[in-house]
């Protein structure tokens with residue numbers, strides 16, 4: 001007998017019929033004698049609708065009422081699945097985040113899980129009760145307020161629960177049958193990976209592959225959770241294991257590049273004729289950091305006259321307007337003549353632990369992109385990845401070009 005956490009995402013629970021299908025997957029594991037905790041997302045599109053309503057109501061993101069509202073989608077699916085499971089003859093009950101409890105800090109909208117008391121769930125296992133837990137949500141105990149874990153956060157709920165109750169496995173069921181070399185909806189030739197290392201998955205997730213939330217990967221790596229990504233649309237009677245996220249040592253065959261990720265949520269800001277003197281970078285990036293705006297790629301151009309310089313950097317699309325307002329407010333301190341920016345850019349990244357031991361990997365990409373007439377606006381590199389910023393309309397062409405270049409196309 002094993003203890004399992006099974007997580008089902010939004011498309012997998014999009015309506016009651018799909019929830020019935022999810023229940024069949026759960027029944028298979030229960031019939032096999034396993035102890036099962038299920039984590040569910042809201043029905044697909046629901047969280048977006050709730051977020052839109054909070055905006056319409058005039059609330060600001062990251063506040064307590066935002067979380068109270070957007071956490072509600074998962075309450076519905078948890079209750080529905082528990083009902084359907086009972087209907088199919090299993091013992092089951094739903095759990096809201098605060099009932100478990102899943103305790104978090106008070107960073108509303110992007111809370112971090114601090115502690116989970118899984119005793120109630122484990123007690124239920126004693127009488128063969130399936131626990132159905134609402135994902136994405138927690139409780140800040142001191143203020144007694146509901147929190148949410150950031151978009152895609154049900155993945156993190158599932159992995160954290162798996163760690164807390166000592167599960168033998170955490171299966172993330174989604175609408176694709178595993179982790180691919182790139183988003184299979186953009187590149188039909190993308191290949192499913194049997195295994196991918198934690199380090200590479202972390203990079204892929206943080207560089208735009210939304211198949212797993214970044215924090216869920218971090219948590220699985222730290223707590224050594226056996227984590228699979230697999231499809232809820234497989235026949236419940238004939239399940240496939242999908243992709244295992246594991247240690248690098250457990251992967252026999254290593255490619256130089258394992259995957260290509262892309263993020264459209266990027267914006268580029270350029271400041272012209274910034275004074276070229278000590279303290280200017282601090283005057284620019286200090287106020288942005290104070291406003292919790294993450295700056296990613298930075299390029300400083302050496303100017304002819306040596307007294308001024310141009311500075312270009314990227315922020316997320318969501319922070320674009322705020323960043324511009326803050327910088328305009330600092331114009332006196334920084335001393336630039338013009339500020340311009342665009343959000344019509346995309347960041348394309350290639351990821352692979354093989355880059356540690358191979359040189360010239362990025363240079364090949366620059367050449368291949370140039371041959372397709374794609375202009376590179378900015379570049380960053382680190383140990384196991386490199387990223388280029390390009391114009392948004394070239395996204396698919398660039399992703400496909402790199403996918404082919406590094407031999408990732410399915411044969």
Ligand code: ADP
Pocket residue numbers: 008009010011012041152173174175176178179180181182183184185204208209210211212259
């Ligand atoms: P869920 O609602 O189940 O959490 P998500 O929409 O959050 O599902 O994540 C699954 C989606 O991630 C897939 O439909 C796919 O389009 C996208 N995706 C992006 N990059 C990848 C990748 N490298 N491998 C698999 N899926 C990916």
Ligand code: ASP
Pocket residue numbers: 009010041042047048073135136150151152153154155
């Ligand atoms: N429902 C939440 C979202 O759409 C959490 C999740 O699906 O993981 O972001």
Ligand code: MG
Pocket residue numbers: 009152155210211212213
């Ligand atoms: Mg998701």
